Amino acid sequence: MSYQVDHDGYYGQFGGAYIPEILHQCVQELQDNYLQIINNPAFQQEFRMLLRDYAGRPSPLYRAKRLSQKYGAKIYLKREDLNHTGAHKINNAIGQALIAKRMGKKRIIAETGAGQHGVATATVCALMDMPCVVYMGKTDVERQRVNVERMKMLGADVVPVTSGNMTLKDATNEAIRDWCCHPADTFYVIGSTVGPHPYPDMVARLQSVISEEIRWQLREHEGRDYPDVLMACVGGGSNAAGTIYHYIDDDRVRIVLAEAGGLGVDTDKSAATIHLGKLGIIHGSKTLVMQDEDGQIQEPYSISAGLDYPGIGPMHANLARTGRATVMPITDDEAINAAFELTRLEGIIPALESAHALGALPYMKFKPDDVVVLTVSGRGDKDLSTYLQYKSNK
Numbered sequence: 001m002s003y004q005v006d007h008d009g010y011y012g013q014f015g016g017a018y019i020p021e022i023l024h025q026c027v028q029e030l031q032d033n034y035l036q037i038i039n040n041p042a043f044q045q046e047f048r049m050l051l052r053d054y055a056g057r058p059s060p061l062y063r064a065k066r067l068s069q070k071y072g073a074k075i076y077l078k079r080e081d082l083n084h085t086g087a088h089k090i091n092n093a094i095g096q097a098l099i100a101k102r103m104g105k106k107r108i109i110a111e112t113g114a115g116q117h118g119v120a121t122a123t124v125c126a127l128m129d130m131p132c133v134v135y136m137g138k139t140d141v142e143r144q145r146v147n148v149e150r151m152k153m154l155g156a157d158v159v160p161v162t163s164g165n166m167t168l169k170d171a172t173n174e175a176i177r178d179w180c181c182h183p184a185d186t187f188y189v190i191g192s193t194v195g196p197h198p199y200p201d202m203v204a205r206l207q208s209v210i211s212e213e214i215r216w217q218l219r220e221h222e223g224r225d226y227p228d229v230l231m232a233c234v235g236g237g238s239n240a241a242g243t244i245y246h247y248i249d250d251d252r253v254r255i256v257l258a259e260a261g262g263l264g265v266d267t268d269k270s271a272a273t274i275h276l277g278k279l280g281i282i283h284g285s286k287t288l289v290m291q292d293e294d295g296q297i298q299e300p301y302s303i304s305a306g307l308d309y310p311g312i313g314p315m316h317a318n319l320a321r322t323g324r325a326t327v328m329p330i331t332d333d334e335a336i337n338a339a340f341e342l343t344r345l346e347g348i349i350p351a352l353e354s355a356h357a358l359g360a361l362p363y364m365k366f367k368p369d370d371v372v373v374l375t376v377s378g379r380g381d382k383d384l385s386t387y388l389q390y391k392s393n394k
């Protein structure tokens with residue numbers, strides 16, 4: 001049995017492609033082509049070249065000495081924060097734009113919540129000279145001014161969405177509507193391991209460069225190519241999927257994921273989908289969804305905009321429900337404290353999302369020889385005002 005996707009696009013009982021009839025042809029076309037394109041040597045050559053020379057890969061695997069001392073294990077940080085645009089999302093955006101080109105698509109659309117995926121997509125569209133439309137809830141447009149300005153400077157058309165709560169879920173609906181209207185020339189770049197099959201598998205493969213690097217970097221540092229524990233935060237699941245990809249069926253490696261607990265899983269202000277979600281359908285995929293008795297999607301809450309999502313990728317839902325991964329809800333407070341701790345111990349200001357993975361460290365029981373790799377998915381520059389505001393309130 002494998003924890004990777006099966007022939008029908010499922011991870012156990014999760015996944016599939018639950019889409020309106022009008023999108024059937026678009027999604028089928030992608031299903032029919034993505035593996036062949038990704039495995040094509042010319043694609044790989046161009047993808048690898050851009051990851052190296054444009055995004056700045058390989059990202060370092062850094063042995064964090066003082067953090068290791070504090071938690072009693074050999075802790076390595078996988079530094080996705082050092083990528084161009086400040087997070088792992090650029091890996092996926094480069095990959096999907098190259099796939100779009102090879103499928104003859106001329107126009108790129110994307111959804112964004114906090115704006116990080118929108119910025120990554122707009123960046124790659126500038127690079128490749130492709131028109132780019134980014135759908136963003138009006139509430140998010142107002143909260144995330146700087147990212148909106150970035151996308152505009154990069155040449156993207158940012159469309160504020162005024163339906164529903166005017167946040168990520170509504171932006172996604174609008175992007176799907178656009179795709180339905182322009183199936184022939186448009187490629188929808190999804191920002192995480194979510195959406196209808198083949199998106200979760202496609203995004204996981206594009207992000208798998210992370211665990212591919214961890215393998216040879218660990219061999220250099222430790223003389224063996226696997227860790228005892230892998231740790232990452234989960235919003236939709238893409239940085240975690242990249243971190244675990246080559247180890248997912250290796251039972252020597254424990255997988256620990258941190259989801260956003262918000263104010264706590266027993267409050268109604270949380271985004272801990274694995275703890276609170278029930279089987280449902282969101283964005284074309286059967287997965288765990290935060291929903292009420294009537295199946296209405298509940299508005300999630302987290303201090304971290306990148307984890308503030310009412311669903312979870314089907315790969316991670318399956319890892320959690322089968323017990324392959326341990327999933328911990330980490331609260332806003334725990335994440336903030338962990339961010340300050342990393343900053344003072346190692347001189348690295350992490351993204352608020354990544355701080356959730358760090359916030360799981362106090363709950364871990366390590367042996368002194370344990371080799372731990374924790375992915376720092378992004379840098380914290382975008383979160384400085386949240387960090388400072390929190391500090392002044394305490």
Ligand SMILES: *Cc1c(COP(=O)(O)O)cnc(C)c1O
Pocket residue numbers: 087088089116117191192193233234235236237238239240306307351353354377378379
């Ligand atoms: C978007 C984002 C996340 C959450 O997305 P995943 O798909 O779960 O990785 C995590 N960290 C950072 C820095 C992000 O920008």
